Amino acid sequence: MNWFSTDVDDVLNEQNVDRKRGLSDDQVRTRLEKYGENKLIGKPKKSLFALFFSQLNDMLIYVLLGAAVITLLIGEYTDAIIILLVVLLNAIIGVFQEYKAEKAIEALQKMTTPHALVRRDGEVIEVDSKTIVPGDIIILDAGRYIPADLRLIESINLQIEESALTGESVPSEKNATALFNDPKTPLGDLANMAFMSTLVTYGRAEGVVVGTGMNTEIGKIAKGLDETKSEMTPLQKRLAELGKILGYLAIGICVVIFIVALIQKRDLFEMFLTSISLAVAAIPEGLPAIVAIVLALGVTRMSRIHAIVKRLPAVETLGSVNIICSDKTGTLTQNKMTVLHLYTHGQKLDVPSEGTATAEEHTAQLLIQTMVLCTDATLVDGEGTGDPTEIALLELGEKFHSPKRELESGHERVAEKPFDSDRKLMSTLNKERDHYRVHTKGAIDNLLEIATHALINGERVLLTEQLKTDYLRAAEKMSDQALRVLGAAYKDTDSVIDPDEMEKELTVLGLVGMIDPPRLEVKGAIRQAKQAGITPVMITGDHQHTAAAIAMELGMATSLKQTLSGSEIDAMSEAEFNKNIGNYRVFSRVSPEHKVKIVKAFQSHGNIVSMTGDGVNDAPSLKNADIGVAMGITGTDVSKGASDMILTDDNFTTIVAAIEEGRNIYNNIKKAVVFLLSCNLGEIVAILASVLFYWPVPLLPTQILWINLITDTFPAIALGVDPGDKDVMKRRPRNPKESFFAGGAAIRAIVGGLLIGILTLVAFYFGLNEHGYQLWSESIPKQVLTYAETMAFVVLAVSQLFFSLSMRSASHSIFKVGLFSNKYLIGAIILGVVLQFAVISIPFLASAFHVQMLTLRDWVIVILFALIPLVVNEFIKSGMRMRTK
CATH class of the missing domain: 2.70.150.10 (Calcium-transporting ATPase, cytoplasmic transduction domain A)
Known part of the structure; x- marks a missing residue:
């Protein structure tokens, strides 16, 4: 209806x-x-059951479940239980993080429930x-x-x-x-x-x-x-691709092993166990959980800087942002109109930003009094209700010792003529001691058309053309500074008059200039964003000159040529607009449709765009942007629902801080991923070489799982929370198509992996040689094999722990980064060594993992072997630094 x-x-x-x-x-x-x-x-919320099963939809998980089934079939129940526990742990962590994110948004919505x-x-x-x-x-x-x-x-x-x-x-x-x-x-x-x-x-x-x-x-x-579907972020896509590659690699390795086993006429049951070892070695089981934990910790840190991230992988997209499209009101500005200047003929009075002042000149006193009495807003204990312009006038009165409640007690309102958009004026009639006074405020040019006199130095004089020109020139100067100008006038009368008679024969008092001032901290944030290769862009419904003045004051734009209005956008073809989009920094008087058009135009050049919004009408542009940012204070539920991130303080500075956090989080995830893959490559090298050369296999599936889950996981998480790189905002944004292995990461991963794998085999050989056996010896006694396996197992684990120190920076030495600056990593390494000692020393654990106690001499040899990958990697970095110089 x-x-x-x-x-x-x-x-x-x-x-x-x-x-x-x-x-x-x-x-x-x-x-x-x-x-x-x-x-x-x-959308209907997923049940915990559905959330749990959605976590299992991953290629890595499929391969692990396949390995669990095989181990059950061949009677290796301990291995099967460990593998299934890994899968279960990953799924539980994933469910917990999604559930926690949902609860954070629900809490925010409860806070904004109106009455x-x-x-x-x-x-x-x-x-x-x-x-x-x-x-x-x-x-x-x-x-x-x-x-x-x-x-x-x-x-x-x-x-x-x-x-x-x-x-x-x-x-x-x-x-x-x-x-x-x-x-x-x-x-x-x-x-x-x-x-x-x-x-x-x-x-x-x-x-x-x-x-x-x-x-x-x-x-x-x-x-x-x-009804709209969400796109996967670059991180999600990359991890999914990595999972598939590793899954196919594991299957491929198993096929190779069976072919080699048939050629070498090896025992097929033994090869089953070996293939499981390799499948487990190829997959970094802890990767999904580690990435989820690192993102969750990053999101927690972001919430402390007033940014709530709704979808964990969106954190990574922040690191690629190179265009920030921002609203003006409330985000770049304080969303609070403030009177900056008073003007009475020939005299300008600056209004203090804090504290109080006194208007010495009589005309200025009357100007303030008229502005305060001619309002319908209220201001109690600093909290205002009503039109923002009128609240600014009441605050002006408070600063000049003329609060509205005190003025009204001696100047009772008896009649009024409300504001309307045609007259652009408002008038009230207030009772004085022995007469009545009309107070009028509004557009200065409209006031000058109906006024007959002006009050100058306390004296009422005829309003000449020259005086009108003076007032208009003063108003124009204020307008050029992006100030909103309001004029004030008055008229004394002996009795109550009809509202239609109020706005006749008025006496002009002067005018005020007000502005929604920029947030004090935004200028520095814009400078930082530009230094980081990010272009800040203002999109506003405000007038072109006002928007341009604010943008130039903040350093977003350099001239009026960099501004474009909504009507000018409509006059351009889509191809022309897309081609020239990079020339503009300010878009004024825009509609919601224009916002979407602006986002798509920037994206057409390969940019990663962040867009802020608070209204329902902003939802389409928030959805189209790579990162949609909703306002937590002024934002509607619909804009929050359409966004990827919510600013609880509605502040532009928070976006820049979130981008810095996003860059550091991505870098940390990259460190963790490259570290885990280096470790897994070492395991593959050790096992594959043993199979190809017909040597005994130095590692069992349970031993590899222990290392991948326990020894590797703690250093990987510690790398994920590495202190932020101080220079991260001095570099350009990362290309979203850039691989995890860009910037020499692949070489470091391969060199590290090869060294770890070779040293594991060297330790295994050392263990056999200590008892007079070689890698190619036949009928090696069980206790000799157990000793050699223990040496290999401990060297593999400890070398990976030490290698994590080198992964903190791609170019700086561990001493430049600060050996103890990441206390979590030092703690993870110590914990890893202690756990490794425990697993070979506690009898029931040693039995489960087929290992034995080592002597002090053995531990010294193990430590020396384990330090080699770290030292070699540090030499490589040193060589790279010398080449760069």
């Missing part, structure tokens, strides 16, 4: 509600059961907006959010800021008596309707609820958003 084309009485009859009494408790209860709670419903004034059973009460039902009579006043879609039944000077829905930053004027018969009337023109999640900035009204929850205009947009 088109409520906007229906008369008020018919709407009330249709909703079966008495306007003066509202709904009864029974009616509310019945309708709540029928229509449900008044809230937006997202509403509603008339029920003849009384006006405040209720949780979730309990509102169709037919409820809602009371609206300045500063309240609209809790549902309403057909207005009464409106007095009502203005509603509908940017959350329409994108228009100027409040819309409302009129309950208007009717619209055209069913295609745009939402922004429906003056007799009020929509969910929009904000009353001025006036008061009553309305009857005609739509709740998903049946609101915002609900329709929310439904559309839930």
Whole structure:
């Protein structure tokens, strides 16, 4: 039903509600059961069971499950249990992280649940907006959010800021008596309707609820958003590809082993065990869990800097961002209008940013008094309600010892002429001691047209053309500084006069210049972003000159030539716009459609784009951006739902800090991945060489699993939380197509892996040779083999632990990085050595892993062998540094 084309009485009859009494408790209860709670419903949540099984959908997991089945079939139950525990542990960690992220978002939504004034059973009460039902009579006043879609039944000077829905930053004027018969009337023109999640900035009204929850205009947009599918991030894609490659590699190695076994006529049962060893060696079992843990720890760190990341892998995408498209209001600026200057003819007075001041000049005192009395906003204990411009005027009064509550006690308002967009003026009539005074504020050019006099140095003089020019020139100077200018005038009268007579024969007092000032910390953040190869771009609904002035002050733009308006975007073809997009830094007076167009134009050049937004209308651009960033304070539920990240402080600086964190997290994940693959390559080299050369296999599947799960995991996690690189924001963003192995990482991984594998075989050979046997000897006694395997097992584990120190930096030495600067890594290495000592010393563990106790001499030899990969890698880095110099 088109409520906007229906008369008020018919709407009330249709909703079966008495306007003066509202709904009864029974009616509310019945309708709540029928229509449900008044809230937006997202996609149905996955159950814990479904979350658990989604974690198993991975190539690495498939290979591990296959290995578990084979070990069960051949009776190696200990190995099968260990493999299944690995799979279970990975799945539990994944479920826990997804569940925790969901809970964080739910908590944020609870914090932003609004309340509403509603008339029920003849009384006006405040209720949780979730309990509102169709037919409820809602009371609206300045500063309240609209809790549902309403057909207005009464409106007095009502203005509603509908940017959350329409994108228009100027409040819309409302009129309950208007009717619209055209069913295609745009939402922004429906003056007799009020929509969910929009904000009353001025006036008061009553309305009857005609739509709740998903049946609101915002609900329709929310439904559309839930139908869109999310793309995998580069990290997800890369890890999935890596998993497939390693899975196929494991299968391929098993096939090779069987072919070699047939050629060498080896025992097939023994080859089953060896193939399982190699499959296990090829797969870094702890990788999914380690990446999840590193991302989760990164997300926790980000939450401390006011950034809540909804999807863990999105953290990595942040590291690739090279374009930040940001709103102006509230993100780059303080979202708080502030008066900077007062002007009375020939005199300019600067307003202090903090503290109080005194207006010595009489005209300035009257100017402040008029500005304060001619407002409908309120300011109590620093908290304001109403129009932001009027709140700024009340704060001006507080600074000059003229608070509104004190002025009103001696200047009672007896009549008013409300603001309207045609006159661009507002007037009040206030009672003085022995007369009445009209106070008028508004657009200075409109004031000058109707005024006849000016107050100069306390004297009332005729308003000449020269004086008008002086006032307009002062206003123009303020406008050039991106200030919003308001003029003030007054008139004394002996009695109460008709509102139509108020704005005649006025005396001009002067004007004020105000601005939504830039956040103090943003300038430094923009400088840091540019140094990091990131281009900050402003996208705003504000006027071109205002936006350009703020952008130039912050260092985002250098001239007006770098700005483009929405109408200019419309005048350009898509190809022309895409081609020239790099020339612009400020986009003004833009619509939601323009935002999507801007994002796609930047992306067409291969850029990774971050986009901020707070309104429902921002949802499409947030979805299209590589990283959608919603505002936590001013943002709507729909914008938060469409985003990848939520700023709890609505601050641009937080985006730059999050990008720095994202870069460091990616670098740390890369360190952990390359480290794990180096270790696994060492295991493959040791086992494959043994098979090819017909030597005894130096490692058992359980031993490899122990190393991969216990010994490797702790250093990998410690690398994942390595202290951030101080120079990370002095480099350009990483190319998202860049491989994990770029920048020499592949060479380091191969050299490290080969050394670890060769030294494991050397240790195995040393263990056999100690008892007079060689690698090719036949009928080696079991205790000799156990000793040799123990030497190989311990060298493999400890060499990997020491090698992790070298992985902290691709170019700097461990001493330059700081040997003890990552205390977690030192702790992980010590813990790894202790656990390795425990596993060969505690009898039941030694029995399970087929190892034995080593002597002190053996441990000295093991340590010396284990240090070689670290030392060689440090020499390689030294050579690279010398070449660079």
